[in-house]
Amino acid sequence: MLVTDYNYDLPEERIAKYPPRQRGTTRLLVLNRRNGEINDSYYRDLADYLNPGDVLILNDTRVMKSRLFCTLPDGRKRELVVLEKHGDEPQRVMYRGKLHEKDKLLINDNEIFISKILGNGIAEVESATPLPELAEKYGTVPLPPYLHRDATEDDKKRYQTVWAKNMGSAAAPTASLNMTDELLDRLHKKGVIIKYLTLHVGLGTFLPIRTDNVEDHKMHSEWFYIPEDTIETIKKAKRVVALGTTVARTLEYYAKTGKTSGEDDIFIYPGYEFKLVDALITNFHAPKSTVLMLASAFAGWDHLKNAYDHAVAEKYNFLSYGDSMFIC
Helix, strand or coil: CEHHHCCCCCCHHHECCCCCCCCCCCEEEEECCCCCCEEEEEHHHHHHHCCCCEEEEEECEEECCCEEEEECCCCCEEEEEECCCCCCCCEEEEEECCCCCCCEEEECCEEEEEEEEEECCEEEEEECCCHHHHHHHHCECCCCHHHCCCCCHHHHHHCCCCCCCEEEECCCCHHHCCCCHHHHHHHHHHCCEEEEEEECCCHHHCCCCCCCEHHHCCCCCEEEECCHHHHHHHHCCCEEEEECHHHHHHHHHHHHHCCCEEEECCCCCCCCCCCCCCEEEEECCCCCCHHHHHHHHHHCHHHHHHHHHHHHHCCCCECCCCCEEEEC
């Protein structure tokens, strides 16, 4: 199975560069994965497509202000993105600009030392103050590189879900960015059961697939935790609805392994049979990406490609700040 099989034409003007003026005013494409039927709707009307007794699972991770602007001792500027840390492993960053081992970077009066260059723009670093603390104090929102802009004050609020709680993600669970408190209240009143889990979105979100064959790609691990009450509710659910690919991956990893916490490295691509997730709310993803392949596995590539072509023609907005799909 070739990575190039999962490609489509994404015009630059269809990429949402900024969040919508008001959260929750985006569009929603509803795709029936059994017959490929497409309906155009709005995210605010999501409750019309969920039923009493459905269990909607949300990711309560909180995005770190992980983008740090530093300088070398001679004043040259460098940029770091603090990556998720797993257990006792060294702290890692993605960096922009040339760096060497033993380089010292300065941010205010704090020193960060490059201990090892790992390649692909990733390095191991050391600092007296833990890097996540420096990021929270001096950092800014780590917007996706394809936006080609710096974060604004608006991004600090809008590149975060309204229920964000557990600090640790290097990127937002983007399908959740369009959800509002008002819509959650409407879903609750309709009888939809809302539960949470945590998956800290990590390194794999930033890295492209560098193999020709899909099966040869190795997913990076991401830390997750599923509370016991979420597990018990899922077991009695009429239908499990995952809000985002992060939730889908976490639930399917649990179904595969029985683990409710730890490191999740599941890679879902066409041919995978879903064991827990019955419906998926997700954004429109970049060509040849791992998240596009997960959506393809769930909907079927033929149905999904047809829906994407429809969305481009109907001028939907794509990627992190864009419109969403409900695949059921």
